[in-house]
Amino acid sequence: MNRSASEPPDPESTASSSGMGRAEGSANPGRSSREPSAGDDGTSWRQLAMRMVQAQLRSRDIRDEAVLEAMSRVPRHRFVGRIDLEAAYADRALPTLEGQTISQPYMVGIMTQLLQVRPGHRVLEIGTGSGYQAAILAEMRAKVISIERIASLARAAEQRLVSLGYGDRVTVVQGDGSVGIRALLDLSMPDEGGAEPPQPFDRILVTAGAPSFSDELLAQLADPGRAVVPIGSRAEQVLHVYELRDGTLSETTCVPCRFVPLIGERGWAD
Numbered sequence: 001m002n003r004s005a006s007e008p009p010d011p012e013s014t015a016s017s018s019g020m021g022r023a024e025g026s027a028n029p030g031r032s033s034r035e036p037s038a039g040d041d042g043t044s045w046r047q048l049a050m051r052m053v054q055a056q057l058r059s060r061d062i063r064d065e066a067v068l069e070a071m072s073r074v075p076r077h078r079f080v081g082r083i084d085l086e087a088a089y090a091d092r093a094l095p096t097l098e099g100q101t102i103s104q105p106y107m108v109g110i111m112t113q114l115l116q117v118r119p120g121h122r123v124l125e126i127g128t129g130s131g132y133q134a135a136i137l138a139e140m141r142a143k144v145i146s147i148e149r150i151a152s153l154a155r156a157a158e159q160r161l162v163s164l165g166y167g168d169r170v171t172v173v174q175g176d177g178s179v180g181i182r183a184l185l186d187l188s189m190p191d192e193g194g195a196e197p198p199q200p201f202d203r204i205l206v207t208a209g210a211p212s213f214s215d216e217l218l219a220q221l222a223d224p225g226r227a228v229v230p231i232g233s234r235a236e237q238v239l240h241v242y243e244l245r246d247g248t249l250s251e252t253t254c255v256p257c258r259f260v261p262l263i264g265e266r267g268w269a270d
């Protein structure tokens with residue numbers, strides 16, 4: 001899928017992905033006493049989020065209404081630390097802790113749209129980061145397992161997701177997601193021979209730059225299933241979309257992007 005926007009996404013905004021979905025059920029972001037209620041000119045975060053959707057997503061090539069709606073409902077400012085409310089909704093990636101980034105809204109939108117998430121889908125995300133992408137997927141009523149390599153980020157993201165009401169739909173796991181989830185479960189349950197292996201995932205989303213779509217990840221994709229992975233060098237990648245159907249894997253390439261590197265056994269060296 002090609003980006004038709006006249007204004008290309010800021011390449012710096014790479015590392016993140018998310019989509020939008022319908023805000024139904026228990027997820028109830030935006031009701032926290034800790035959150036700033038308005039920007040300098042009195043604009044509420046909901047207004048900023050809706051403006052972001054209109055100016056940065058709808059006006060480009062994000063057409064999936066579920067994605068657009070989810071992105072208007074997730075309080076992005078809660079994922080970006082202590083910055084100005086309006087900056088949280090700006091057209092760029094932002095730094096988070098530990099030298100990582102939260103992707104530009106457009107990159108989150110395009111990745112989530114490409115993923116074609118539907119309610120009830122089991123989604124595996126590699127690279128939890130701030131948890132913003134996972135929240136978007138949860139808004140779309142997917143069941144998400146998200147893996148983050150850096151323990152402090154995994155903990156912070158999990159707490160944030162729980163406090164925003166997404167705890168029942170997102171599970172954050174700390175570890176190397178370049179090989180997916182099974183190896184992690186094997187490690188944590190060495191003596192439970194009877195443990196059920198996890199079901200394959202309807203969708204897999206990698207939000208760090210990978211050298212390839214690893215065999216281990218492919219083995220965890222359901223059939224039919226879909227995966228979106230930024231693949232390329234350590235410095236820059238192209239979004240790849242994989243579709244598995246009747247045992248056949250097809251691959252298409254999409255927009256150029258720049259994510260922080262996927263570090264791990266099937267990623268890059270630390």
Ligand code: SAH
Nearest residue numbers: 127129130132133148149177207262263264
């Ligand atoms: N999706 C995130 C942004 C991801 S930034 C968001 O919405 O905020 C990329 C993240 O991938 C970083 O937090 C980085 O620590 C993590 N990462 C890198 N290699 C990883 C690996 N092998 N397994 C899991 N996470 C990894």
